[in-house]
Amino acid sequence: MLIEFSVGNYRSFKETVTFSMVTADITSSDKNIDTNNVFQVDNELSLLKSAAIYGANASGKSNLAQAIAFMRWFVLNSSKETQIAEEINVETFRLSTETLGHPSFFEIVFRLKAKQYRYGF
Numbered sequence: 001m002l003i004e005f006s007v008g009n010y011r012s013f014k015e016t017v018t019f020s021m022v023t024a025d026i027t028s029s030d031k032n033i034d035t036n037n038v039f040q041v042d043n044e045l046s047l048l049k050s051a052a053i054y055g056a057n058a059s060g061k062s063n064l065a066q067a068i069a070f071m072r073w074f075v076l077n078s079s080k081e082t083q084i085a086e087e088i089n090v091e092t093f094r095l096s097t098e099t100l101g102h103p104s105f106f107e108i109v110f111r112l113k114a115k116q117y118r119y120g121f
Contacts (some may be wrong), residue, residue, distance in 0.1 A: 001047065001111050002109040006120070007067040008105035012060045014093040017104055019064060021047045041111065074121070 006015030010029075023046045029032050040046045053061050070090065078088075093099045107120030 003109040006107040009093050009099050010067050010104045011063040011091050
């Protein structure tokens with residue numbers, strides 16, 4: 001299950017941003033909302049069952065989905081289609097000279113069979 005996904009210096013994301021499924025330390029006045037939308041993983045971690053990404057036009061919603069898709073593609077195909085010395089073909093943030101020549105950042109934290117994993121590049 002997805003815990004969080006982070007991306008930086010990619011398309012419209014200059015700084016590293018994180019999409020997190022971890023619940024906040026607040027509860028709803030309607031207990032059914034918490035019961036239906038939150039599940040307890042262990043004593044320290046509770047996650048949302050679902051989340052929505054919304055915002056104004058050109059606020060980065062599609063770029064977040066593309067970042068997840070790029071990371072998935074790269075993990076599945078990089079060993080087949082690229083060589084170790086080759087530059088990774090990724091679209092970096094272009095609206096600032098601060099990020100020129102800096103690497104992009106992709107990281108996912110997930111849980112599988114009661115173990116938590118963090119993978120990134």
